[in-house]
Amino acid sequence: MKSKPQSVLANGPDRCTTSSPAEVLRAQVCSNLELSFLMEAHDGLSAAIAERAGFKGLWASGLSIASSLGYRDVNEASWCQLVDAVERIVDSSKLPVLVDGDGGFGNFNNARLLARKLRQRGAAGVALEDSCFPKMNSLIGDRHPLADIHEFSGRLRAVKDTVAEDLVLVARIEALIAGHGMDEAILRAHAYADAGADAILIHSRKSTADEVLSFTRTWQSRLPVVIVPTTYYRTPVSAYRNARISTVIWANHSVRAAIAAMQQICRRIIAEEGVAGIEPNIATLDEVFELLRYDELARADARYLHPLD
Structure with missing residues (x-):
């Protein structure tokens, strides 16, 4: 099944483009030539506001969508509720949407089902994190358990086999947050690249960007690197450009502002x-x-x- 055509309900006939949502997102995320920014959206209204402000892509945040529904970011909201929220985000702007898919809501079969449904609803990409189900928000608690590296690689392969190039697949590494260190993060990045990921999201909750910048130096741009500077927000954006980071996600700021x-x-x-x-x-x-x-x-x-x- 092909990607869902961009809806014209919210913005009229001028909404349609010749490029698919995945192609537009891929041009932003899968490039080291220019730093791109994705703005959090959790519903149709926040998506429209972000587009009006000038952003070129959206992050359908699991934390923000759960919060807007009155749930905690611990997989209390179901994958069906996530998919429904993504559809409203997609329908409310012309922008490509990268979806926070948590760990895929289970094993390889749940992950590929989620990816197939997101493709049907018009998403441009999905980010899957190497966490166990149910997940806990990355910024709460210590020593979160990580998925087995081989099992999670299987989840990624299943998603890639299901949606191919119709969704940009971002592998999110939680090793640094879970306290497993840089060697483990690099090991997982190589495994996830081999499994078919299009980009690597390296996550950190330090108050400085030292960890992610160290990762990028060691990784040497084998795949584009995506970061989420929620906790190290004081770092100037120039540091990310100098490190040839591909994409910065402002992951929860609209819902926090609301x-x-x-x-x-x-x-x-x-x-x-x-x-x-x-x-x-x-x-x-x-x-x-x-x-x-x-x-x-x-x-x-x-x-x-x-x-x-």
Whole structure:
């Protein structure tokens, strides 16, 4: 089955392109020539906002999608709920979407089923991490158990055999976060490259980028490297360009911004017993209507409901 055509519901007929979502994402992620950025999205609204801001690709964050559903990032949300959220993200922008697929929600069979369904819903790629099911968010606790290197390589091969080039396959290595050291991270990177990964995501929760930069020096760009600088956010982007890192993922910032803003507004409305004071600090309804293209609906109404008027 081929990739799902880009939907025209959200953005009209100009949405379609000659390149598939995977081809567009591959040009961004699978290159060391120019640093690319993927912005977190957890629903259709956050996807539309990221596109309007100027981002060229999206990260469908497992943490953010789970949080938006009221779940914890420990595989409490099902793969079906993830796939449904991804479909709304895909339908709400023209951008390619790399999906945080956790560990694939089980063994090789679960992983290839997830990949097939993501392809059907229009995703451009999937990142799978070498964690055990159910996973625990990488930034919580210590010494997370890792999947057996051979078993996880089998998951990657199963996904690649299922979707081939229709999805960009990113292998995410948790060895550094789990405390297994650089040698283990490099060993796993080589195994995952041999299993068919298109890029390697090396994860770290240190407050500096020393670990990931050390990894890139040792790895020597056998495959493009993707990073997630959630904890080492003070590192200047120039360091990543100098290291020939391919892609930076801003992995959870939209949902965190939304949480902070909603908490502040809710507290003020309770305290002030009204909304007059907060109106200047929130989006207008006109901004909501413009962002979600109510104007397109009005034009469609005139074309299809009243064609003779």
